[in-house]
Amino acid sequence: MKPLLLIILLSSWNGVGGYRLYRVFKKKQVLFDDHFTLAACMAVTMLTSFLAGLYLILLFPDFYIIPLLSGLWIGWRFGAVLRSPALLSGLYNGAAGALTGTMLGAVLQNPALCRLPAEAAGMADLYSIPVAAACFYMCILASLRYSLRM
Amino acid sequence: MPALFYLLTIDVLFYIGAFVYAFNKKKLIGIQLGMNISQIMGGTAALLSGIVLISEFPFHFTVVTFISAVIGILAGTLFGLLFDYQTALTGVTNGFMMGLMSPMLGSIINTSSLVIWFVHVVFFSCLLFIMISIQRS
Numbered sequence: 001m002k003p004l005l006l007i008i009l010l011s012s013w014n015g016v017g018g019y020r021l022y023r024v025f026k027k028k029q030v031l032f033d034d035h036f037t038l039a040a041c042m043a044v045t046m047l048t049s050f051l052a053g054l055y056l057i058l059l060f061p062d063f064y065i066i067p068l069l070s071g072l073w074i075g076w077r078f079g080a081v082l083r084s085p086a087l088l089s090g091l092y093n094g095a096a097g098a099l100t101g102t103m104l105g106a107v108l109q110n111p112a113l114c115r116l117p118a119e120a121a122g123m124a125d126l127y128s129i130p131v132a133a134a135c136f137y138m139c140i141l142a143s144l145r146y147s148l149r150m
Numbered sequence: 151m152p153a154l155f156y157l158l159t160i161d162v163l164f165y166i167g168a169f170v171y172a173f174n175k176k177k178l179i180g181i182q183l184g185m186n187i188s189q190i191m192g193g194t195a196a197l198l199s200g201i202v203l204i205s206e207f208p209f210h211f212t213v214v215t216f217i218s219a220v221i222g223i224l225a226g227t228l229f230g231l232l233f234d235y236q237t238a239l240t241g242v243t244n245g246f247m248m249g250l251m252s253p254m255l256g257s258i259i260n261t262s263s264l265v266i267w268f269v270h271v272v273f274f275s276c277l278l279f280i281m282i283s284i285q286r287s
Binding site for chain 2 (some may be wrong): 035036038039040046047050097100103104107111125128129132133136140143144
């Protein structure tokens with residue numbers, strides 16, 4: 001029961017951060033050049049859909065299609081906000097990130113998939129990966145907001 | 151098996167050589183090529199370190215994941231900061247993603263020596279393509 005609470009806390013934290021960055025992008029839509037749209041869309045879409053896939057496969061272990069669809073949706077939303085060269089890159093990176101997150105979530109649930117011994121790799125040991133990924137995601141969001149100001 | 155550590159040392163030397171080469175030709179490289187260089191270098195650094203380290207220490211999955219993610223982040227940042235802030239951002243993201251992927255890949259596969267040689271061939275061909283495209287630009 002304890003990992004579930006941890007996952008819900010982390011997903012709400014990251015979801016609020018991602019939604020705030022989406023609002024900022026939507027407000028400043030006109031000011032971007034091509035290079036910034038490509039770089040920002042690649043960075044934010046890949047990490048957001050990766051974390052979404054990870055959390056969704058840990059919360060609903062039986063539905064493998066939900067993370068892929070959510071990754072495609074996230075890529076489409078961010079790409080539509082950031083305009084034309086970003087839409088294709090957003091869809092591609094969203095699908096790739098969601099598949100990666102699904103793989104990592106499946107390994108966290110069942111460590112025997114990677115031939116890890118279940119006792120040696122304890123629960124607290126393995127679940128430190130999503131915590132580190134969440135902290136890194138918030139750092140990347142902060143640096144994206146900083147790069148808007150530069 | 152210390153042969154893998156010799157292999158990693160050779161990789162680190164190649165990375166230092168590529169960094170010095172790109173640092174000297176920094177003025178010639180445009181935005182698009184810089185973005186590709188940063189992504190390729192971050193991704194291959196994380197891939198190589200993840201696969202080699204997980205085949206050396208198979209029972210330390212979490213530590214190896216963290217180490218390869220940090221190596222990918224460092225390589226992407228170093229090669230990206232030669233050019234631009236946003237280029238560094240894409241390199242960091244790609245390195246982190248590859249660093250989380252590669253220990254999983256390394257622990258699933260059966261014949262790890264074949265995959266290690268294949269990844270090294272991919273890495274050297276990427277270096278060759280990067281040098282050719284820097285020469286042409």
